[in-house]
Structure formats: structure tokens, C-alpha cells
Amino acid sequence: MSNPTPQELLALAAQSARRAYAPYSHFRVGAAVLAEGEIFLGVNVENDAYSLALCAERAALAAAIVAGKRQISAIAIACIDAPPDSDLRGRMPCGACRQWLSELAPQAKIYLLGSEQEFSADQLLPWAFRWKR
Numbered sequence: 001m002s003n004p005t006p007q008e009l010l011a012l013a014a015q016s017a018r019r020a021y022a023p024y025s026h027f028r029v030g031a032a033v034l035a036e037g038e039i040f041l042g043v044n045v046e047n048d049a050y051s052l053a054l055c056a057e058r059a060a061l062a063a064a065i066v067a068g069k070r071q072i073s074a075i076a077i078a079c080i081d082a083p084p085d086s087d088l089r090g091r092m093p094c095g096a097c098r099q100w101l102s103e104l105a106p107q108a109k110i111y112l113l114g115s116e117q118e119f120s121a122d123q124l125l126p127w128a129f130r131w132k133r
């Protein structure tokens with residue numbers, strides 16, 4: 001699947017969310033990153049020490065980076081435990097993930113399960129921190 005539709009990418013994100021490790025929040029999230037024709041999945045991974053939790057978006061982005069893929073064209077994010085009628089903000093990437101998206105996926109299209117809207121990293125974090133760039 002080298003050129004998936006947003007719906008296909010969201011379906012992969014939702015499938016991967018079932019493997020999330022979220023025993024504390026019970027809020028499972030999956031992410032699917034499309035980079036150079038390949039798909040990389042991530043899930044949220046929580047920890048007894050709450051602040052050490054890793055978000056699905058960053059897990060998927062890191063998987064792409066590990067594989068040597070830097071051209072990230074899309075990311076789909078699925079919060080499968082969010083109530084279907086919940087506010088969109090309850091399914092948005094957190095601030096840390098927005099910073100990662102801004103640096104690693106500045107051109108990527110960002111899709112959220114349950115929303116028809118398409119976002120960009122600039123929209124989500126217009127004044128992202130930059131180190132001498």
C-alpha cells in the first residue's frame with residue numbers, strides 16, 4: 001500500500017490502536033505514518049511513572065526515522081476510545097507531538113479519525129520552536 005487513501009491510513013491507525021499499552025488512561029491511540037511509500041505504525045505506551053508515557057504519533061514518527069525515512073507525507077491518528085461525539089480537541093495531537101510533527105513532518109497531511117478535516121503541522125503549531133533554522 002504505497003499510496004493509501006486517508007481512509008485506509010486511518011483504518012491502519014485504528015487497527016494498531018488496539019495494540020496500545022494504555023492500562024492507566026484506557027485511552028488507546030494509534031498512528032500510521034506514510035513516508036516514502038511505506039507505512040509506519042505507532043501506539044501510545046504508558047508507564048507507572050505517568051510522565052514517561054509515549055504518544056502514538058511520536059512512536060510512529062520514530063519508527064519512520066529508524067527506517068531511514070525522512071520524507072513524511074501523511075500521518076493518520078486514531079483515538080479509538082474517544083466518544084464519537086466528543087470535541088475534536090479530545091482527539092488532537094498533544095503539544096509535544098505537534099512539536100515533533102513540525103520538525104519531522106512539516107509537509108505532512110494530518111488526518112484524525114472522526115474528522116473530515118485535514119490539518120498541517122503549521123496549523124497545529126504555528127509558532128513552533130526552532131533551533132537556528
Ligand SMILES: [Zn+2]
Nearest residue numbers: 055093094097
Ligand atoms: Zn502526543
